[in-house]
Amino acid sequence: MAFSPHDREMMKLALKEAAATSCPSPNPRVGAVVTDSSGHILSTGAHWGSGTPHAEAAALDLIGPAAQGGVLYCTLEPCFGTWPGKKQSPCSEKVVASGISRLVVATADPHPRVSGQGLRFIEQAGIHVETGLLATEALELNEGWFFHSRHNRPLVTIKSAITLDGYIADPTGTSQWITGPEARRRGHELRASVDAVLVGSGTYLADSPRLNVRDVEGEDPQIVVLDGQLRTQPVPGTGLRTIVYTQNAHPPQQHNNRQAWLDAGAEVVELPYKSSSAGIPLVLQDLGKRGIRSLLVEGGAQVVSSFLDSECWEYLELMMAPKLLGGGKHWCINRPEARLQNAMDLADMKVEHRGEDLVLRSRRKTYWPWDGKEGLQCSLAL
Numbered sequence: 001m002a003f004s005p006h007d008r009e010m011m012k013l014a015l016k017e018a019a020a021t022s023c024p025s026p027n028p029r030v031g032a033v034v035t036d037s038s039g040h041i042l043s044t045g046a047h048w049g050s051g052t053p054h055a056e057a058a059a060l061d062l063i064g065p066a067a068q069g070g071v072l073y074c075t076l077e078p079c080f081g082t083w084p085g086k087k088q089s090p091c092s093e094k095v096v097a098s099g100i101s102r103l104v105v106a107t108a109d110p111h112p113r114v115s116g117q118g119l120r121f122i123e124q125a126g127i128h129v130e131t132g133l134l135a136t137e138a139l140e141l142n143e144g145w146f147f148h149s150r151h152n153r154p155l156v157t158i159k160s161a162i163t164l165d166g167y168i169a170d171p172t173g174t175s176q177w178i179t180g181p182e183a184r185r186r187g188h189e190l191r192a193s194v195d196a197v198l199v200g201s202g203t204y205l206a207d208s209p210r211l212n213v214r215d216v217e218g219e220d221p222q223i224v225v226l227d228g229q230l231r232t233q234p235v236p237g238t239g240l241r242t243i244v245y246t247q248n249a250h251p252p253q254q255h256n257n258r259q260a261w262l263d264a265g266a267e268v269v270e271l272p273y274k275s276s277s278a279g280i281p282l283v284l285q286d287l288g289k290r291g292i293r294s295l296l297v298e299g300g301a302q303v304v305s306s307f308l309d310s311e312c313w314e315y316l317e318l319m320m321a322p323k324l325l326g327g328g329k330h331w332c333i334n335r336p337e338a339r340l341q342n343a344m345d346l347a348d349m350k351v352e353h354r355g356e357d358l359v360l361r362s363r364r365k366t367y368w369p370w371d372g373k374e375g376l377q378c379s380l381a382l
C-alpha cells in the first residue's frame with residue numbers, strides 16, 4: 001500500500017502523541033490525528049489511561065462536525081463493541097458518526113473482542129480504510145501489550161548492574177552501588193516503563209529494596225518477590241501492590257512473615273513449584289492472568305539464572321561499570337554443562353554510554369518481535 005510522505009508525517013505525529021503518555025497500563029499507548037481533506041491538522045488526541053477517552057475519541061470530540069470529510073490517523077485500530085469492564089463506548093461507531101472519509105491505522109488491535117472487527121465495521125460504513133503505516137514503530141511503542149495479547153504472559157527484560165569482570169555484589173553481598181548515577185537513572189527509566197518489577201528473596205533480604213521509580217517521571221511498578229520459603233517480610237512502608245510467590249509447602253514457622261506481608265497489603269500466592277527455572281513459567285502465567293504485560297527482572301544471580309534457563313525472557317540489559325572486583329557474586333550462575341557450542345545466543349546488541357558506565361541491551365536471538373505472527377497479525381488488515 002502506498003502512503004504519501006504527508007501520511008507518514010501525520011502518523012509520526014500520532015505516534016508522538018501516544019509516546020507522551022508513558023505507561024497507561026493495562027491499556028496500550030495510542031495516539032490520533034485528524035486532518036481536513038487537504039491535510040491541515042484539525043486536532044490530536046492520546047489515551048491517558050483506563051477510564052479516560054480513547055485517543056481517536058478525544059481527537060474527534062475536540063472538533064465535532066469539523067471532522068466531516070477529513071482523515072483520521074490512528075496508531076491502533078478503533079475499538080469495537082462493549083463487554084463487561086470496558087469503560088468507553090465503541091470508537092468504531094464514533095469514527096463512523098464523525099463523517100470522516102478516510103481512516104489510516106498503523107496496526108490492528110489483537111484484542112480477541114476487536115481483532116479487525118473495528119476496521120471492518122468502519123469500512124462497511126463506506127469509509128476508506130488503510131492499515132500498516134509505521135506498523136513497526138506502533139508495535140514497538142506497545143511491545144509488552146502486543147506480546148501479552150499473544151502469549152498471555154508479560155514481556156520479560158532482565159537487568160543487572162555488573163562490574164567489568166561480571167560481579168553483581170562483593171563477597172559480603174554488598175552491591176550498592178556498582179554503577180554510577182547516570183546508569184542507575186536508566187534503571188529507573190526501565191522501572192517506569194514496565195507493569196511490574198521482580199526480585200528473588202536473596203536480593204530482598206540483602207538489599208531491602210523499595211523497587212520504586214526515582215529520578216525520572218513515571219508510575220511505580222507492581223512488585224513481585226519470589227520467595228519459596230517465605231523468608232522475607234515487607235520493607236517498612238511497602239507491601240501494597242506487591243505479590244509474593246511462595247511454594248505450597250513453605251515451612252509453618254514462616255507464618256509470621258506471611259502475616260506481615262498480608263498486613264502490609266500484599267498478596268501471598270502459593271504455587272506448586274520449586275525455586276528453579278521450572279517455576280518461572282508458572283509465575284509468568286499467573287502474572288499474565290493478572291494483566292501484567294511487561295516485567296523487569298532485577299535479580300539477583302539465582303533468579304536471573306532461573307529466567308535465563310527457562311528461556312522465558314526477551315531482553316537482557318547489562319549495566320557495566322569500569323570496575324574490577326576480583327571476587328563476589330557473579331551475575332549468573334555457572335552451568336555445569338556449559339560448552340561454547342551450547343552458548344545462548346543474543347542478537348541486536350545496542351551499546352550506550354551512561355556516565356562512566358556502559359549499558360548493553362540485546363534480545364534473545366530466538367525472540368523476533370515483528371516478523372513473526374505478532375507483527376503480521378497486528379499490522380496487516382484482517
Ligand SMILES: NC(=O)c1ccc[n+]([C@@H]2O[C@H](COP(=O)([O-])OP(=O)(O)OC[C@H]3O[C@@H](n4cnc5c(N)ncnc54)[C@H](OP(=O)(O)O)[C@@H]3O)[C@@H](O)[C@H]2O)c1
Nearest residue numbers: 161168175200201202203228275276299300301302303306
Ligand atoms: N548488581 C545488581 O544489579 C544486583 C541486583 C540484584 C541483586 N544483587 C545482589 O545479588 C545478591 C542476591 O542474589 P542471590 O542470587 O543470592 O539471590 P536472588 O536471586 O535474589 O534470590 C534467590 C532466592 O530466591 C528464591 N527463589 C524463589 N523462586 C526462585 C526461582 N524460580 N529461581 C531462583 N530462586 C528462586 C530462592 O530461595 P528459596 O529456595 O527460599 O525459594 C533463592 O535462594 C545480593 O547480594 C544483592 O545485593 C545485585
